[in-house]
Amino acid sequence: MHGNMTRRGLLAVSGLSLAAPAARAPAAPVSIGKCDGYGDGLAAVLGKQFDQIGGIGKLVGGKTVAIKLNLTGSSRLGSYSPGQTHWVHPNLVGTCCQLLARAGAKRIRLLEGAGRGESLEEKMLNGGWDVAALRAAAPVVELEDTNRVGGGKRYSRLKVARPYVYPAFDLNRAYEDTDVFLNLSKLKQHEECGITLTIKNSFGITPNSTYGDDAGVDEPNESWRRGREAILHYGKRQPPKSAPQEVDFTSERFEGHRVPRICVDLIAARPVDLAIIDGIECSTGGEGPWVKGFQYAKPGVLIVGSNPVCTDAVATAVMGYNPRAKRGETPFHRMTAAKPGELQWADNPMLLAEAVGIGIADLDLIDVRGVPIKDALYDFENRRKG
Amino acid sequence: MGLGSRIAGMALVCATLEAGGPAGWIPARWQGGPLEVRRRGGAAVSEITRDWYDSRTLDFLENTPINCLLVTWSAGAEAALEAEQRKLVTSYARAAHRRGIAVLGLLYPGADPGPAAAAARKAGLDGLVLDGDVQDPAKVAGELRKRCPVVIPLGRRDWLWPEADWPVWGTREAVRAGIRAVSDSDTVYATPTSEPWIESNTWLVRSLGAAGGGRPVWLGNVLENPSADGYVRAIADAAAGGGRWVVAPDDTLRAGLWRGQPEALATWRRVGAWLNFYEQHAEWRAFAPAAALGVIQDRAGKNSAVMDENLNQIARRRIPYRVIERRELTPAAIEGLPAVLAIGLAPPTERERGLLAAYAGAGRMVVYKQDPPGPEAFAKDLRDLIGSANLPVRLYDAASVLLQAGADPGGGRLVVQLVSYATEPPERILVRAAGDYRGARVFSPDAPPADLKTNTSAGTTDVLLGKLAVYAAVVFEK
Structure with missing residues (x-):
């Protein structure tokens, strides 16, 4: 099907197609499923949702599928496991692997940035995951820590056709060396950006070696120790010279401006083929327990779609928010009090993505299947405010 | 005179001591009598404290391995009160000795060392303990040793140095083992990667043990309003490093024991069981650290x-x-x-x-x-x-747990001692040992030993532990 084209070539073509006007941004069906927990009924619900969006057999049959997980941070809220609050749940990951294998996927790669001094397996084990069970969920399940160059030996450069901040990114090769890219995120809020769904989950595909605060000036730092604030959040410095530099060094440095745009650049560079949002058990009040006011929540929903913007728009509505809300309107602002004089707005990443043709964020144009939004509604804002 | 010969000489002097001398002593704070009541300024349970040296309190030691009591001896009070205290303790010490229990007199700041030591010798006490903030401890200890060869420090850590003749390296400068509460929710996660702040003394025990050339290490800190888990966690935290927490029942527990209250008796039975457990596995103390x-x-x-x-x-x-x-x-x-x-x-x-x-x-x-x-x-x-990959033992999903690992001289067994410091116990811990082990067992003071399923791959052996309330030891066997 791909002829002689390389994956890199395919990604570039896909990026070029995004140059179309915003009005022609694609829409795709999104399925909402209700699910009480991560037990036996999960596979049936998720399988039905895959069917509702048109099935996954054609997409994954005989292919390599890479899954970007959401395993942010390493701390936990009280006695809850991370999978119950701010990480995707391991049983959902395992179920997903089983269903992908059943649909014909030949190789599944689980991708996420591990913390300093640990492998991805160790990060999962520290979160209470049964990694052996996960590996056994499909014939070939591999783990790759994408905060480093890893097994690929060199980084892949993935380009952005209509960039906001970066014209391209240097990423772990696992993001290029795959036929299908699945983004598995958590239904939750975000302290600075308002929401954390598929688009925001793409922030984590950037390697700390290159985009971390202690990245080298000239080259990536494979022994990185720090997070991604100085370069990506605040633009206080540029990535190593070996990596693509910003389009405009004089642009706004405020993170509410930068982070949503960088996330949109990232889903343009590494397009999402399938998005799954885990809202069975999750949290309100922020992206992790380190945010003041973070609380456990149980909306009991799963949201599945093939277009990341449409999927996030539906998920935003399920959270009780307007997916077309503008900068500074709820939920697109800081959740915790800003210091006097500090800005506190954030841009809506779905509208930014829509503007560059990645997908539609208009509920009127999205075919929502399965459970209607009104029946899946879980009011994050009121619960956050308690 | 070298350190070794000094210790040997001291052992000779102490040859007649009860319960085998300092190395074999399992100590408990056992304060009481009128002097203790005065010292505390009249506590709510002063009647029980005053009467504590009734010989029936020795019955509380049955079924525990406690064989060394730290009793109130001198605090520099008026002569009549000090004399009354000494008379009471002398009689109590005789009763304790008949049961093979050693008795050490506690000297508080203000005590006059010369007369206190002379009286201790006359009373047949097995030694003296410097408790609290004594001025010039070296000088005081020197004075005491003229009449009483066994003097044990329970003060600041800077009293301890390799050349000191303390038969036990003891200190009161230890923390309450647990998670430090730093917010109103008892938990603070300041950053995405922060971990709970564990307060432990095991490192201190190991440090003092090494510095003291193998002499026993005692931690003399007193817990405020401890729970049953708090008592056994203090015991485990010291024992995992090869030392001993000087068991310190608080007034509530002592009052409960005195009155035969079931909850107090249950807590005390648990304390005894935990102390027994570590004595049953005393060989682990001699294992070389992995x-x-x-x-x-x-x-x-x-x-x-x-x-x-x-x-x-x-x-x-x-x-x-x-x-x-x-x-x-x-x-x-x-x-x-x-x-x-x-x-x-x-x-x-x-x-x-x-x-x-x-x-x-x-x-x-x-x-x-x-x-x-x-x-x-x-x-x-x-x-x-x-x-x-270079760590001989790794723990996963155990942010509130610390480990101590030791191997037997033959290298066939690896003991991994785990202490949980959280009030909310971890439900599931993966222990990964470097090397191929054919089996593993878990030991705990609260449950009989049990075999664990091992998973060996890539030169490591994994075992999965269930709920860890306070302590467990995993013994890997080749």
């Missing part, structure tokens, strides 16, 4: 204080370590270790420099800095430098 890092310490050196905090942080990062006394630094002492932390040398001698230079290389590291960095960040860096 270590990825050798930490050279010199308690008289200029970096002594920062080295204490380094050890604390290294333990919190779960880097299995071996404490090496500077005077015992030889090639054999660091053989087989992937890394050595030499900040304690500050600065190294030519001999030490040469020895470490010969050790470094071929994948082995010596970490030295004239001006040591902040211990918390430094311990993280050390773990990165060593690499998790």
Whole structure:
């Protein structure tokens, strides 16, 4: 099907197609499923949702599928496991692997940035995951820590056709060396950006070696120790010279401006083929327990779609928010009090993505299947405010 | 006179001591009598405290291995009160001796050492304990030793130094083992990667044990309003490092025992069971630490204080370590270790420099800095430098748990002792040992031993533990 084209070539073509006007941004069906927990009924619900969006057999049959997980941070809220609050749940990951294998996927790669001094397996084990069970969920399940160059030996450069901040990114090769890219995120809020769904989950595909605060000036730092604030959040410095530099060094440095745009650049560079949002058990009040006011929540929903913007728009509505809300309107602002004089707005990443043709964020144009939004509604804002 | 011969000489003097002398003593604070009531300014349970030296309180020791009582002896009160106290304690000590229990007199600040020691000798006490903030402890100890050879310190850590003649290295400067509460929710996660702040004394026990040349280590801290878990956690925290917490029943527990209250009796039975458990597994204390890092310490050196905090942080990062006394630094002492932390040398001698230079290389590291960095960040860096693959034991999903690992002399058994410091126990912990082990068993004071399923792959052996309320030991067997 791909002829002689390389994956890199395919990604570039896909990026070029995004140059179309915003009005022609694609829409795709999104399925909402209700699910009480991560037990036996999960596979049936998720399988039905895959069917509702048109099935996954054609997409994954005989292919390599890479899954970007959401395993942010390493701390936990009280006695809850991370999978119950701010990480995707391991049983959902395992179920997903089983269903992908059943649909014909030949190789599944689980991708996420591990913390300093640990492998991805160790990060999962520290979160209470049964990694052996996960590996056994499909014939070939591999783990790759994408905060480093890893097994690929060199980084892949993935380009952005209509960039906001970066014209391209240097990423772990696992993001290029795959036929299908699945983004598995958590239904939750975000302290600075308002929401954390598929688009925001793409922030984590950037390697700390290159985009971390202690990245080298000239080259990536494979022994990185720090997070991604100085370069990506605040633009206080540029990535190593070996990596693509910003389009405009004089642009706004405020993170509410930068982070949503960088996330949109990232889903343009590494397009999402399938998005799954885990809202069975999750949290309100922020992206992790380190945010003041973070609380456990149980909306009991799963949201599945093939277009990341449409999927996030539906998920935003399920959270009780307007997916077309503008900068500074709820939920697109800081959740915790800003210091006097500090800005506190954030841009809506779905509208930014829509503007560059990645997908539609208009509920009127999205075919929502399965459970209607009104029946899946879980009011994050009121619960956050308690 | 060398340290060894001093200890041997002291053992000779103490040959007639009850319960085998300091090495075999399992101590408990057992304060009471009118002097104790005065000292406390009249506590709510003063009647029970006053009458504590009724011989029936010795019955509380049945079914426990406690064989050494620290009793109120002198506090520098008026002569009549001190005499009344001594008379009471003399009689109580005789009763205790008949049961094979040693009795040590507690000397509080203000006590006159000469007369107190003379009276202790006359009363047949087995020794004296300096408790609290005594001025010039060396001078006081010297005075006491003229009449009473066994003097045990339970004061500041800086009283302890290798040349001191203390038969036990004891200190009151220990923390309450647990998670430090730093917010109204008892938990603070300041950053995405922060971990709970564990307060533990195990590193201190190991440090003092090494510095004291193998002499017993006692922790003499007193817990405020402890729960049953709080008591056994204090016991476990000290025992995991090879030391002993001086069991200190608080007034509530003592009153409950006195009145035969079921809850108090149950707590006390549990305390006894836990003490028995560690005596039944006393051999583990002699196991060599399974270590990825050798930490050279010199308690008289200029970096002594920062080295204490380094050890604390290294333990919190779960880097299995071996404490090496500077005077015992030889090639054999660091053989087989992937890394050595030499900040304690500050600065190294030519001999030490040469020895470490010969050790470094071929994948082995010596970490030295004239001006040591902040211990918390430094311990993280050390773990990165060593690499998790070089750790002999790793724990997963156990942020509130610390470990101590030791191997038997033959190398066939690896004991991994785990202490949980959280009030909310972890439900599931993966323990990964480097090496291929054919079996593993879990031991706990609260449950009979049980076999564990092992999973061996890529040169490591995994076992999965269930709920860990306070303590468990996993014994891997080749």
